Amino acid sequence: MFTALNSPFQHLTHPFLTQLWVKRDDLIDPYISGNKWRKLKYILQDAAEKGRKHLVTFGGAYSNHLVATAAAAARSGLKATAFIRGEKVLNEMLLLCQLYGMELIFTDRESYKDKPSCYQKHFANDPDTYFIDEGGASAEAVKGCAEIIAELPADLDHLFCAAGTGTTAAGLLQGIRTAGLKTRLHVVPVLKGGDFIREEIGKYVPDPMVADNIIAGSNDLILHTDYHFGGYAKTQPQLLQFMRKFTAGHGILIDPVYTAKMFFAIDDLADQNYFQPGEKIAALHTGGLLGIMGMKEKIAL
Structure with missing residues (x-):
């Protein structure tokens, strides 16, 4: 069942970013999707x-x-x-x-x-x-998520992912460092107090000195903790409006718990001129779209 794969890498149009891409792990499987x-x-x-x-x-x-x-x-x-x-x-x-x-x-x-x-x-x-x-959450999960990096272009400047426990982010960081890439990993915690994600990632690093460096704040791992919209599974009208516009505009379904917050963060950072012109930015779509059913009353127009 778990055979080798390479999910699509799709370009997205954006008013400010010419090199914005999404890794479509949501297309791996309808029920065992994404991460x-x-x-x-x-x-x-x-x-x-x-x-x-x-x-x-x-x-x-x-x-x-x-x-x-x-x-x-x-x-x-x-x-x-x-x-x-x-x-x-x-x-x-x-x-x-x-x-x-x-x-x-x-x-x-x-x-x-x-x-x-x-x-x-x-x-x-x-x-x-x-x-x-x-x-x-486990070392085995980190190993599986690390394999995503081999399916991405080596010249990425920035890679974004949403995070709840930090397991996926730990795998991505491991993959980036193992491959010796210069890609900077951006993690968007979807719950309040997301700074703990650094410590969770550090738990999966066998070298204590490297783990301490990650926890202290390494340059290749950036946390964006201001996009939780009230906490885990919490939303605000601004986020839901963004999610509807994004889905209708790109034909890519995203969810308000994880991926909408990540894409909102990218969009907001672009508005603030966070990225340099021409930088290549990728977002990992981690799937999990069935969770939308638990928020249908909030999402409904």
Whole structure:
């Protein structure tokens, strides 16, 4: 299932930027799209090597990661279970999870904070299970995301990605440094207090000195923390207006949780003359478009 690929690299027209491109990882798969595909690639490989047949993971009621894991498990002949944060509901996302055969365990928010305990409580004596953290955060996920760099032009000046946990950004930075590129990685945290992303990225760097440099503020990693629009899954009219205009103008669907905030940041920075004329800028479209269904009342015209 996780065969080699090279998703499209598409040019975007922009009033100020002549070299604006988007890496269309949203087109990888309708249900295991974008960075979900990248993250799960080596997670499933590790599970197979360890002989595990049951994937156990975590997420909210509108988690794209849960749908991706459920789909990946079904296609691989594996069982899947998910701990769902919060009260029992049945929405479009969880329906897809169930259709793919995933078992759902609804967990109160306080208990959910201690994921290892949730896992141990239900599966301590089951050697067949494989723990997958929320969003797929892991060294295997970083490895998968690092491979994106080999699919991009080597002469990029700037690469943008949205971030929730920092796993995808950690992979991109690893790929850039391994290839010896001069590309600067721009990370747009989608939640308040996004500065913690630096520390999360540093956790995946084996060299302590390099990790400390990243946390302190390395020149090849720039965080733009002012584009969260109120916090995770929060929106404002300005963001929704931008999202509608972008989607209608380019024919590329983006979501208000992640990718709309990233593209808004690029647009706003261009308005401020942040970029030098002729610089080549790329944005990673990380998929996750099913999450739009959880915000349809806000998005509706």
